[in-house]
Structures are given as C-alpha cells and as structure tokens.
Amino acid sequence: MEIPYVVTPRKDTGLFNSKIAIWLFLASEVMLFGGFFSAYVFLRLGADYPWPERTLPVLPGLINTFVLIGSSVTVVFAWASLKLREWRKFQFFMGITVGCAMIFMVLKGIEYNVKLHHQAMKLKDYSVIEGHLGVESEDGKPVLDHKGSTIEENLIFVEASKLTFDTVRFYKPWVEELLAQAEHHHSKVALAEDVTAIIKVGQPAEIIAKAGEPLSVELLNRLQAVHLAARSNNAANRTEALRAEWVTAKAANPGKKDWQIASGVNIDTAALAPTLLGEISTVPFSVDPPAKFDFHPRDIKAAEGQSRLRDDTVIDGKLLASPMVFHNIDAIDFQHLVMKAKEKGIDPEVAIENSWLMKNSAFVREAWAWHQGEVKKLSAELLKAHGVGKDGKPRYTPTHKELYRIGWKDLAKKAEDDGRTKLSGVDAAKEEFFGPNYKARGDETFPGLSVPREQVGFASKFTPAWNTYYAIYFTITGLHGLHVIGGALVLAYYLFFGKKMYLSNPEWLANRVEIGGLFWHFVDLVWIFVFPILYLM
Amino acid sequence: MADTPEAIKKSVRTYMFVGAILFVGTIVTVLVATVPWLDFGRHGFDAADCILGLTIATFKASLVAFIFMHLNHERKAVYWLFGSGLCMVCSLAGLTALALGDPIIDKFFYSGH
Numbered sequence: 001m002e003i004p005y006v007v008t009p010r011k012d013t014g015l016f017n018s019k020i021a022i023w024l025f026l027a028s029e030v031m032l033f034g035g036f037f038s039a040y041v042f043l044r045l046g047a048d049y050p051w052p053e054r055t056l057p058v059l060p061g062l063i064n065t066f067v068l069i070g071s072s073v074t075v076v077f078a079w080a081s082l083k084l085r086e087w088r089k090f091q092f093f094m095g096i097t098v099g100c101a102m103i104f105m106v107l108k109g110i111e112y113n114v115k116l117h118h119q120a121m122k123l124k125d126y127s128v129i130e131g132h133l134g135v136e137s138e139d140g141k142p143v144l145d146h147k148g149s150t151i152e153e154n155l156i157f158v159e160a161s162k163l164t165f166d167t168v169r170f171y172k173p174w175v176e177e178l179l180a181q182a183e184h185h186h187s188k189v190a191l192a193e194d195v196t197a198i199i200k201v202g203q204p205a206e207i208i209a210k211a212g213e214p215l216s217v218e219l220l221n222r223l224q225a226v227h228l229a230a231r232s233n234n235a236a237n238r239t240e241a242l243r244a245e246w247v248t249a250k251a252a253n254p255g256k257k258d259w260q261i262a263s264g265v266n267i268d269t270a271a272l273a274p275t276l277l278g279e280i281s282t283v284p285f286s287v288d289p290p291a292k293f294d295f296h297p298r299d300i301k302a303a304e305g306q307s308r309l310r311d312d313t314v315i316d317g318k319l320l321a322s323p324m325v326f327h328n329i330d331a332i333d334f335q336h337l338v339m340k341a342k343e344k345g346i347d348p349e350v351a352i353e354n355s356w357l358m359k360n361s362a363f364v365r366e367a368w369a370w371h372q373g374e375v376k377k378l379s380a381e382l383l384k385a386h387g388v389g390k391d392g393k394p395r396y397t398p399t400h401k402e403l404y405r406i407g408w409k410d411l412a413k414k415a416e417d418d419g420r421t422k423l424s425g426v427d428a429a430k431e432e433f434f435g436p437n438y439k440a441r442g443d444e445t446f447p448g449l450s451v452p453r454e455q456v457g458f459a460s461k462f463t464p465a466w467n468t469y470y471a472i473y474f475t476i477t478g479l480h481g482l483h484v485i486g487g488a489l490v491l492a493y494y495l496f497f498g499k500k501m502y503l504s505n506p507e508w509l510a511n512r513v514e515i516g517g518l519f520w521h522f523v524d525l526v527w528i529f530v531f532p533i534l535y536l537m
Numbered sequence: 538m539a540d541t542p543e544a545i546k547k548s549v550r551t552y553m554f555v556g557a558i559l560f561v562g563t564i565v566t567v568l569v570a571t572v573p574w575l576d577f578g579r580h581g582f583d584a585a586d587c588i589l590g591l592t593i594a595t596f597k598a599s600l601v602a603f604i605f606m607h608l609n610h611e612r613k614a615v616y617w618l619f620g621s622g623l624c625m626v627c628s629l630a631g632l633t634a635l636a637l638g639d640p641i642i643d644k645f646f647y648s649g650h
Contacts, residue, residue: 013612013614014612014613019615020614020618023614023619026618026622027618028622030619030626031622034622034625034626038626038630041630042633054582058570066563069559069560069563072601073552073553073556076552080548080549083542083545084542084545397580402581521601521606524601525601525602528559528594528597528598528601529591532570532593533591536570536590537582
C-alpha cells in the first residue's frame with residue numbers, strides 16, 4: 001500500500017503528513033518542558049534554603065552548548081545536501097551531527113558521575129560541608145567487608161546481641177545480608193527460644209521451631225506462613241462472632257439505631273479464645289558471640305540499646321561510634337546556618353562562631369579567618385569601584401554566597417596564597433570538569449574531617465535527594481539527555497540505512513531528514529534555555 | 538522555505554551566519570554571568586542579569602526556530618499548532634504565578650473593613 005502525502009503536500013494543510021505530526025509532537029514537547037521550567041521557577045522562589053546559585057561548572061555546559069549549536073548547523077546542512085542530491089555531503093554532515101550527540105552525552109555522563117560521587121552533609125546546626133568520603137583502613141590498607149568491597153566511612157555500626165524479625169515485614173535481602181555479616185564475624189544467629197503456637201483449633205500449642213535453630217529465610221518463611229494462616233483464621237472468627245453479636249443486639253433492641261446500641265456490642269473474648277490460632281508476629285534470634293553489624297544510614301533508625309531497621313527488624317545491642325569521615329573536604333558553607341540564625345534573630349557571626357565546625361576543626365577556623373580577609377578585600381574593591389549610595393552606605397556589597405560560602409576554588413586559592421601547589425593549563429582545565437584535584441593539591445589544601453554521627457543532620461551525594469535544585473537539575477537535564485539519545489538514534493538510522501530510500505525516492509528521505517532535523521533543533525532550542533538557567537543563574 | 542537548488546545554496550550561507558551568531562550569543566551570555574565588569578544591576582546575580590540572560594537565550598532560540606526550523610515561512614497550520622502549545626504553557630505558568638501574589642489577605646484582612 002502506498003502511504004499518501006509523504007512527499008506531496010495535502011491540499012487542506014499545505015504540508016506533508018509527517019510535518020503536521022512532528023509539529024503536533026513539538027507543541028506537546030513545548031508544554032512538557034515548559035512545565036518543568038515553571039517547576040524550576042516555583043521551586044527556586046519557594047526554596048526554604050539558600051538556592052545553589054551558579055553552582056555547576058560552566059565549562060562542560062558551555063562546551064555542550066557549542067556542541068549542540070554546531071550539530072544544529074550540520075543537521076540543516078545535511079538536509080540541504082539531500083535537497084541538492086549530494087549523498088556524500090549528507091553523510092558527512094549527518095555523521096558530524098551524530099558525533100556531536102555522542103560528545104554531548106559523554107560530557108553529560110562525566111558531569112553526572114562527578115555529582116553522584118561528591119558528598120554533601122548538613123550538620124544539625126545547618127552548616128554544610130562538601131567533599132569525598134574516606135574508606136575504612138588499617139595500616140594504610142583499605143579494610144574489606146564480607147563481599148570484598150571497601151567500606152565507605154558513612155556506615156552505622158551496632159554490636160548486636162539479638163535480632164528480632166517481624167514475620168510479615170522482614171526483607172529477604174537484608175536477612176541474607178545479616179547472615180553474611182554474622183558469618184564474616186564468626187557469629188551464629190539462632191532462635192533465642194522455642195517458637196510455639198496453636199496451629200489446629202482445639203489442639204494444644206505445638207513447637208513450630210526449636211531454640212537454637214539457625215536463622216534462614218526458609219525458617220522465617222515457614223513462621224510467616226503459620227502466622228498468616230492464624231491471622232486469617234482469627235480475623236474470620238472475630239468477624240463471625242461480631243456479626244452474631246450484632247444480630248443478637250438488633251433483635252434485643254428493635255427500632256433502635258445502630259449507633260445507639262454499638263457501645264453494647266462486644267465480642268465475648270473468653271468464648272472466642274478456643275477457636276483462635278497462635279499468631280507469631282515477631283521472632284527473636286540471639287547473636288552469639290555479639291557481632292559488629294554495619295548498616296547504611298538510610299536503612300536504620302539507630303539508638304543506644306535498641307535500633308530498628310526499615311523492615312521493623314529490631315536490633316538489640318550497643319551502638320558503636322559511627323562517625324562520617326570525609327577524606328577530603330572541598331567546601332564549607334554557612335549560608336543555611338546564617339539564614340536560620342537570621343530567622344531566629346541571632347547575629348550570623350555569633351552563629352558561625354558557635355557552630356560545631358568552628359569549635360571542632362582548626363582547619364575550618366583557619367579557612368574562615370582567611371575568607372573574612374578575602375571578603376574585606378572584595379568589599380573594599382566594590383566600594384572603590386561603585387562608591388556609596390544616598391544613604392551613605394556602599395552601593396554594592398558582597399553577595400550572601402560570597403560572604404558565607406568557602407568553595408573549592410576559594411580553598412585552592414587559600415592554599416596557593418600559602419605557597420602550596422598551583423595548577424595551570426590542562427590540569428586546571430581538568431578541574432573544571434572533574435572537580436578539585438585532591439591528589440595534585442594535597443591533603444593540606446583539602447584536609448579530612450570526622451563528624452560524629454549525632455552531629456549529622458542530613459547527608460547525601462549530589463543527587464536529587466540532596467535538595468530541590470538537584471532534583472529539578474537531574475529531571476530537566478535527564479529528560480533532555482533522553483531526547484538527545486532518541487534524536488541521535490533517528491538521525492543515525494537515516495545516516496546508516498537511508499541509502500536505499502535515497503536511490504528510490506530521495507525527496508521522501510529529504511522530508512524525513514527535515515522531520516528528524518526539526519526535532520533535533522528543538523532539542524537544541526531547549527538546551528539554549530537550560531544552559532543559562534541551570535548553569536549561570 | 539528554500540526549495541530550488543539556488544535558493545537552498547543561498548540559505549546555506551544564512552545557516553552559517555546564524556550558527557555564528559548563536560556561538561557569539563552563547564559566549565556573551567557566559568561573559569555577562571562571569572566577568573565582573575559585565576555584571577549588570579547589583580553586584581552578583583540579580584533580576585537584571587536574569588532578564589539579560591533570558592533575553593539573549595530567547596533571541597538565540599528565536600533564531601533556531603525561525604531560521605533552522607523554517608518558522609519564518611511556514612504554513613498557517615504550523616503556526617497554529619506550535620503557537621497553541623506556547624500559549625498553553627504561558628497561560629498555565631501565569632495562572633500559577635498568581636498564587637505568589639494572593640490578593641485576598643490584603644483585601645479582607647488588612648484593609649480595615
């Protein structure tokens with residue numbers, strides 16, 4: 001069957017069909033991205049924390065902008081080449097376009113990778129530090145866990161003597177993980193006591209599992225089956241008994257409303273008891289000898305004596321020191337602390353002086369003193385350049401970020417002022433992509449810091465979890481990246497499989513490339529807004 | 538839209554010129570955001586920088602839309618389709634923006650009535 005209007009335009013619209021289709025699609029895309037840009041504006045205006053202004057590295061974004069603009073030019077050249085029936089030129093320009101798409105995604109991948117490996121932590125007093133976490137080590141060598149992996153120093157350790165599982169909610173992978181950790185520490189996890197329950201109505205309680213039986217998923221599954229069967233039986237019996245009570249009560253109180261007799265309708269628990277089966281909602285296991293278990297902070301609500309996992313497994317035991325250890329810190333940020341201090345009417349300088357970081361880290365104190373000197377210099381420069389206003393105050397003053405954030409470039413400058421390593425050329429350019437080069441600049445520039453667990457307010461990598469800025473950043477750029485991949489696949493298809501169509505119906509291929517090109521230009525058009533909004537504002 | 542070989546050859550020069558403007562526009566945007574003496578308005582990022590940055594971005598986007606996407610000489614149907622999408626975004630974003638300046642509190646609670 002011949003598809004109509006692929007080359008010749010329809011009389012009513014004046015356009016070939018696929019062009020109508022792509023513009024309809026692009027109109028929906030405008031609304032999609034428009035919605036996300038609106039979301040960005042409202043998240044920024046409504047943020048209850050200092051918005052991370054101009055926080056992304058500009059260079060990768062700038063190069064990506066050039067790459068996309070370049071590809072927009074080459075895709076239109078590719079279309080023009082087809083119109084002029086120059087197949088080789090088409091291949092050349094389309095090849096560059098697809099290549100540009102690949103470069104764009106590689107650069108985006110690098111940018112994402114840096115974010116996903118960069119740690120941020122907000123202390124309970126709202127001061128923030130950024131950097132990279134260390135791994136546990138002994139005698140300079142990393143300690144390996146039971147899986148043979150290094151242990152990032154952001155774990156919560158508990159010396160457990162007893163584990164109590166919820167028979168309904170227990171999470172199989174965590175049970176296996178606990179077993180593996182216990183085995184690694186040569187500990188045995190076994191039932192602390194006999195588990196008994198009535199499993200047949202009218203029969204005495206039976207032993208379901210004996211004390212000393214080792215922990216296994218199969219055992220928990222078995223206990224869960226008994227528990228659920230009992231729960232089902234008991235619920236049915238209770239409902240039946242309650243129904244019978246209602247029938248009796250209604251018969252005894254004719255004409256009365258339900259709410260008038262409801263308080264007198266109660267199940268006779270003594271009469272019901274013989275019909276009930278034994279429910280086993282929790283099962284305790286002893287850990288012998290007590291072993292050191294580690295947990296990701298997001299999975300455990302830690303407390304001295306008794307902690308609880310998200311699947312309601314209760315861990316009895318001693319909460320061990322579980323500091324969060326930064327191998328290198330590359331930013332100290334008091335912006336949020338100052339914001340909170342101002343809300344409470346506290347002098348920001350006093351709040352900073354009283355922060356945990358200032359009281360416990362000599363490096364932070366030193367960096368802050370240096371930073372204040374830099375702020376004074378900047379204030380003087382602004383005063384000299386712009387003078388004072390009518391009120392006699394300086395017309396321009398340092399921004400909130402300049403006043404209260406010491407970024408990695410500031411720390412690098414401080415180190416350079418102190419006569420330490422100065423990077424230039426390619427090394428300096430690499431830092432714009434990959435972030436601070438700890439190795440080249442040394443631990444004196446970006447020293448380590450150990451923060452006790454009780455001081456940690458919230459910690460995360462620079463993922464959508466960290467704040468709404470990163471949530472919208474990943475949403476918009478991720479969606480845009482998917483569009484780049486989709487568009488590149490379509491254009492690559494024309495490049496590698498278009499020859500046959502070119503030989504049989506070149507105008508049809510030219511129209512197809514025009515459609516693919518329109519989508520590609522739209523992808524470029526979106527990035528033209530994404531770049532300044534996310535990277536420069 | 539250019540359809541004859543001559544017209545297409547002519548428009549290729551336009552595409553190159555527009556591409557060059559887009560590159561320059563990008564550099565200008567970055568300079569305005571990063572070079573202190575090109576910082577408009579107050580010191581640091583402010584409304585003036587925002588307006589300037591978005592104006593340049595809108596100009597660049599218009600070039601892409603009108604020249605590369607041939608919106609400068611398209612059929613009516615395309616303008617209707619794309620225009621309606623744009624109008625929908627603007628009107629919905631505008632409606633939500635009204636929430637930021639809720640007039641009810643001022644009118645009924647602080648007007649003295």
